[in-house]
Amino acid sequence: MNSFPFFRTAARNRWLAAAVVSLALTAQADNWTQWRGPLGNGVAPDVKLPTQLDAQAIAWAIDLPGRGLSSPIIVGERVFLSASSGVKQDRLHVLCFNLADGSLRWERQFWATGRTMTHEKIGGAAPTPTSDGERIYALYSSNDCVALDLDGNLVWFRGLGRDYPNASNSLGMSSSLVVAEGVLVAQVENDSESFTAGLDAKTGENRWKLDRPKKANWTSPSLLKGADGRSLVALQSAKGLAAVDVRTGAVVWNYGEGASTVPSTTVADGKLYVPSNGLTVLEPGGESPKQLWRSPQLRPGTSSPLVLGGKVFTLNDGGILSCGDAADGKRLWQLRLKGPFSSTPVAAGGFLYCVNEKGLLQVVDPSLTEGGVVSELELGQEVLGTPSVAGGSLFVRSDRKLWRIGRASAL
Numbered sequence: 001m002n003s004f005p006f007f008r009t010a011a012r013n014r015w016l017a018a019a020v021v022s023l024a025l026t027a028q029a030d031n032w033t034q035w036r037g038p039l040g041n042g043v044a045p046d047v048k049l050p051t052q053l054d055a056q057a058i059a060w061a062i063d064l065p066g067r068g069l070s071s072p073i074i075v076g077e078r079v080f081l082s083a084s085s086g087v088k089q090d091r092l093h094v095l096c097f098n099l100a101d102g103s104l105r106w107e108r109q110f111w112a113t114g115r116t117m118t119h120e121k122i123g124g125a126a127p128t129p130t131s132d133g134e135r136i137y138a139l140y141s142s143n144d145c146v147a148l149d150l151d152g153n154l155v156w157f158r159g160l161g162r163d164y165p166n167a168s169n170s171l172g173m174s175s176s177l178v179v180a181e182g183v184l185v186a187q188v189e190n191d192s193e194s195f196t197a198g199l200d201a202k203t204g205e206n207r208w209k210l211d212r213p214k215k216a217n218w219t220s221p222s223l224l225k226g227a228d229g230r231s232l233v234a235l236q237s238a239k240g241l242a243a244v245d246v247r248t249g250a251v252v253w254n255y256g257e258g259a260s261t262v263p264s265t266t267v268a269d270g271k272l273y274v275p276s277n278g279l280t281v282l283e284p285g286g287e288s289p290k291q292l293w294r295s296p297q298l299r300p301g302t303s304s305p306l307v308l309g310g311k312v313f314t315l316n317d318g319g320i321l322s323c324g325d326a327a328d329g330k331r332l333w334q335l336r337l338k339g340p341f342s343s344t345p346v347a348a349g350g351f352l353y354c355v356n357e358k359g360l361l362q363v364v365d366p367s368l369t370e371g372g373v374v375s376e377l378e379l380g381q382e383v384l385g386t387p388s389v390a391g392g393s394l395f396v397r398s399d400r401k402l403w404r405i406g407r408a409s410a411l
Helices: 004-030
Strands: 058-063 073-075 078-085 091-098 104-111 135-139 144-149 154-159 178-180 183-188 195-200 206-211 222-225 231-237 240-245 251-255 266-268 271-274 279-283 290-295 306-308 311-315 320-325 331-336 346-348 351-355 360-364 373-378 388-390 393-397 401-405
Touching (some): 078 401, 091 135, 104 144, 144 183, 178 222, 178 231, 266 306, 279 311
Antiparallel strands (some): 078 091, 091 104, 144 154, 178 183, 183 195, 195 206, 222 231, 231 240, 240 251, 271 279, 306 311, 311 320, 320 331, 346 351, 351 360, 360 373, 388 393, 393 401
């Protein structure tokens, strides 16, 4: 029997399968599915954004119905955003916009069931939502958590503030969500009933619940891979960092030398850049991580670290951007930006995009000898949240507006 047709068919099937995988990976790479992007590091390596900004760079700007620090997330041709409104910030919004023109596709609203009092800089919609490509998950400062499908249909609603009424603090909650292997990780850490929960992504029920240090904490979890390939989540607190199995909640290893409760850990190239005693870099392995270096000079402010092109960048609240060698932590240069800053920079096409609290977007070229600002764009409103990158554009939100920034050639 002639076997050539079989081999041709098999080869064609393998090619088609590879093409489907390639297209899926390309689509996934262009999504921005959580705070600081799909890898949680704030870097979009294959996206080129405009670097010379002016008013013509704004593709669209739309009004929002409520406040928020949360970042937009982008899945395919849809942009999702959370907000809160009302005198008590007890009206919770999930909004879906069309990527192309910013038109509203759908909006869902819910009443908060937990505590809504926050510091004036936080508000009810501080945590950034996340998506697994099938559903959108949003968490609010009231510890209400909601899951919707991509068309806005309610999948489940969980009032964690009702289930755990002492889980709050006087300034408000702001830890963002991550999802992996069908488990949604919600870090609900505070001075009283402090915990992190792994919720079933389909039902919202607890898969696991882990008691955590009783201290107010605004950091967000970071995903990483363990030595055996399993998904881990790094939970940062004032006591340090714990690596936890996403599926079971089992603690795999601990780093116990303390850490910040505001800027979060960044995972890059298999290493963890932890805001601890300045900035400490850990390499996971075995029962405890190995400390590679520590630099008091690279201490971040509110913004979390960013790693790009073999360099690590930290930004303090006043606007000093520090660049260090990612191999040993040696500080290479410092650049004064126009501050103050609350948001974390993002990177695309080798450039850093930094937006200060006054709404001034500054583009930094880190390849210059001492770094340098190559352009600025004044948005004219207070911006406290971190930008997002997708569709050849930068997305920035204030309490009142959402902007898509990207020239027509990039749309």
